Amino acid sequence: MRVIAGKYKSRRLAAPTGVQTRPTSDRLRETLFNVVAPYMEDSVWLDLFAGSGAIGIEALSRGARSVYFVESAVAAARTIRKNLHTLAIDEGADVIERDAATALRMLDTQAVLCDFVFLDPPYRKLGDYEQVLGFLSQSQLLNPGSQVIAEHDKHFDPGDSFGSLHRHRTLRQGDAVLSFYSKA
Numbered sequence: 001m002r003v004i005a006g007k008y009k010s011r012r013l014a015a016p017t018g019v020q021t022r023p024t025s026d027r028l029r030e031t032l033f034n035v036v037a038p039y040m041e042d043s044v045w046l047d048l049f050a051g052s053g054a055i056g057i058e059a060l061s062r063g064a065r066s067v068y069f070v071e072s073a074v075a076a077a078r079t080i081r082k083n084l085h086t087l088a089i090d091e092g093a094d095v096i097e098r099d100a101a102t103a104l105r106m107l108d109t110q111a112v113l114c115d116f117v118f119l120d121p122p123y124r125k126l127g128d129y130e131q132v133l134g135f136l137s138q139s140q141l142l143n144p145g146s147q148v149i150a151e152h153d154k155h156f157d158p159g160d161s162f163g164s165l166h167r168h169r170t171l172r173q174g175d176a177v178l179s180f181y182s183k184a
Helices: 026-039 054-061 074-086 100-109 127-138
Strands: 044-048 066-070 093-096 114-119 142-153 165-173 176-183
Touching: 026 054, 026 114, 026 142, 026 165, 026 176, 044 054, 044 100, 054 066, 054 074, 054 114, 066 100, 074 093, 093 100, 100 127, 114 127, 127 142, 127 165
Parallel strands: 044 066, 044 114, 066 093, 114 142
Antiparallel strands: 142 176, 165 176
């Protein structure tokens, strides 16, 4: 797995061992960042269920100001820190080693404002989509132009609407789908 473009282009990223994490494929990451490219500069990202941190690191590589990496698995959080250290990223990255629900509540009380939220929970934890999207629809973490992007299996549909969040686009690539949500 490598960083696709930007400041850290072609640099290798470590992935957590085992089957607990499922890294977003290079092709799907490239598709995602091609879509959001015009809005990347100086953006703030929230990478939920971050795994290796590949999404957030790609965002930093392409000009994001900061990324909050949220990961509850100890080994995966360690891998994110290792990847950040290897790339000498010491500014703009905050690894939050907590479950997504706790981290979201914490960030909401700290008045963090995100331009992009990416979530990719383990496919077997389908309830996490509803929990996270429902919370985001009511939180102060999103501004009117924020995008929430959910990666999911093609056989699962997380839903079209969650409170004020409405899906406005889907992109399918192989077995994975990206659903894009924004506030109405």
